[in-house]
Amino acid sequence: MQTITTFLTRRHGGKRLDVADIITYAYLLAGVLVMFGPVLWLILSSFKPLSGLYEFPPTFLPYKQESVKVEGYDKPLDLYDVKMADGSVRRLAQISQVGIGARVIDPAAPQSDPIDIKLDQRAPVRSITFEWDNYIGAVEKFPFLTYLQNSVIVTTAATLVTLLINSMAAFALSKYEFRGRDAILLIIISTLMVPVSVILIPAFLVIAKVGWTNNLWGLIIPGAATPTGVFLLRQYMLTIPDDLIQSARIDGASEWRIYGQIILPLAAPALAVLAIFSVMWRWNDFLWPLIVVSKTELFTLQVGLNAFQGELNQQWNYILAMTVLTLLPITLVFAFLEKYITTGIATTGMK
Amino acid sequence: MQSISSQTSKPEWLSSNLLLQPFLWAMSWLDYILAPLQNLIGYKRMAYFFVLPNLLIFGIFILIPMLLNFYYGFTGGDSILLENRPVVGAANFEKIFSCQDFFKPNTCAEDLFWRGAWNTLTFVVFQVAFIILMSLITALALNRDVRGRGFFRAIFFYPVLLSPVVVALIWKWILQYQNGLLNAFLVSLGLTKVPWLLDANWAQFWVIAVSVWAQMGFFTLILLAGLQGIPKEMYEAASMDGANKWRSFWNVTLPLLMPTMTVVLVLALIRAVQVFDQVFVLTNGGPGTATLYIVQYIYRTAFEFRNYGMAAAASLVLAVVLLILTIGQLLFQRRQEAA
Structure with missing residues (x-):
């Protein structure tokens, strides 16, 4: 026994697991359950048929009631394992259910007489089945693809615009001496902390005046001049030596060329961080599109999902499927760029 | 220059040619438009050009709303249009x-x-x-x-x-x-x-x-x-x-x-x-x-x-x-x- 525990707790470097290590692993494993469990539950639930969703207590995996087509009946009949009076168990198909009794028939012999049984005699025959109908329904019955398209357009366009104008401004603010530079910098830094919620009403007015309510531009442009992005890029560009720019000027490069061919490539790591953040911000943005857009065909995924779940007659099977589809893209991005995202956040401290 | 670009670690997908080529093409195309501008105003003032798009959007959608918010706070009525809003002084704040x-x-x-x-x-x-x-x-x-x-x-x-x-x-x-x-x-x-x-x-x-x-x-x-x-x-x-x-x-x-x-x-x-x-x-x-x-x-x-x-x-x-x-x-x- 002693040797087994020694073997199991032996570690690289000859150190053994101590109590603190065990507590650490226990905590981290519990954390995995708490942090990822709810998402896993959502995904599993999204594959359940409607009847499975309203079953109590719920099953962990998605099950589907097996049914069989029996001659002489229009609809497929549900299969049950019925415990007969003599103790044997027969697999029978249910024709109808009345009160606490049910009428079943042998699917192999549809001509035989139906048998009356009590409900507690039967157990449903089920198998693990992933119900794709929820997904098909979510895509077909609701303008899910329209929402998806809007979200993709807004996220892509906004990220490109953000990267372009933020890097241009950051270039000017980090590499030029010009009148008003410090004032601009001060204003930008002081608005770093201003949330949309504080300027909700006048921002809506401005959008209305510009004519961008119910227009995707109203979602793309206003958030593009993000102070956070300018600040982040400027701080990074300050580390690029000025000599490079000077010698490029002597070689006759235009300012635009210097920006496009020297500064941008050198600032690529910071641009990558900002790109990831911008995608995250825009994909998940809710309050702003909620205010700016009121036409269903211009809803983004987040607004569409909210509108859909707020309906009186909640159809959870479709809501769950749509939720999974909404979190899928960002999850894939994360799976591929996990390192960049986590180190990016750790170094810049922003979200 | 060489030493610096080797120091900075570029993400692989950024340096792939597929993404970079259209970008470089657009950049050099814009250069034809911007070169005359630079000749006109001088290279130092190009800073204003670079900061302009961001500043414009920032000003219109963040700065102006911030200032307008004060006006809204001191006016009443149920119209969102500024001209239809009667000034009520500090009444809103008093009520709060x-x-x-x-x-x-x-x-x-x-x-x-x-x-x-x-x-x-x-x-x-x-x-x-x-x-x-x-x-x-x-x-x-x-x-x-x-x-x-x-x-x-x-x-x-x-x-x-x-x-x-x-x-x-x-x-x-x-x-x-x-x-x-x-x-x-x-x-x-x-x-x-x-x-x-x-x-x-x-x-x-x-x-x-x-x-x-x-x-x-x-x-x-x-x-x-x-x-x-x-x-x-x-x-x-x-x-x-x-x-x-x-x-x-x-x-x-x-x-x-x-x-x-x-x-x-x-x-x-x-x-x-x-x-x-x-x-x-x-x-x-x-x-x-x-x-x-x-x-x-x-x-x-x-x-x-x-x-x-x-x-x-x-x-x-x-x-x-x-x-x-x-x-x-x-x-x-x-x-x-x-x-």
């Missing part, structure tokens, strides 16, 4: 602050504001306390020499990426009264079902718990970076002085982590004060006004009751609170840097 007893929203003229304000205060205190405690514990655990650290870090961080709507729906599903997972668990233990989101106290609890769940990974990462920035020699020196692990935690880790903790505290505070979207979907402020927070009050007042003046006045009060928090952070940071 006309209370017999500020701790009893019922006695206030604008009772929903105070309900929202006190709810927000409760939320902020508990949420920030829990989020800092949980992310500190998690960061300490992840800072140990554990196997699969990258995996654990990613799992704890994952909910941060989910949108507030998705987060709210995930938990709404788990907290369902009739057939939710949590109630199933309670029943399997022989307990009775609890209407989690329909009971005022439980709803307040879950709104806090869910937002801690959704955000703690972010703060964990920042604290983890702070922990990894503490030089190993400090611990070695402490253990040479005979300090045990507990003592070195109190005397080395915590003091050296303080600057990071301040950043985390302020970011958490500012974010908690603005809580909105996730709660909007999870409880929509209910039951009653149990989880009505200040931003939702502003949203409702403006876009449901069309009382733009009152909403703007409330958002100005919120802005002042946020400003105090930010300035507080700056002062605190400066004092720490000086020390």
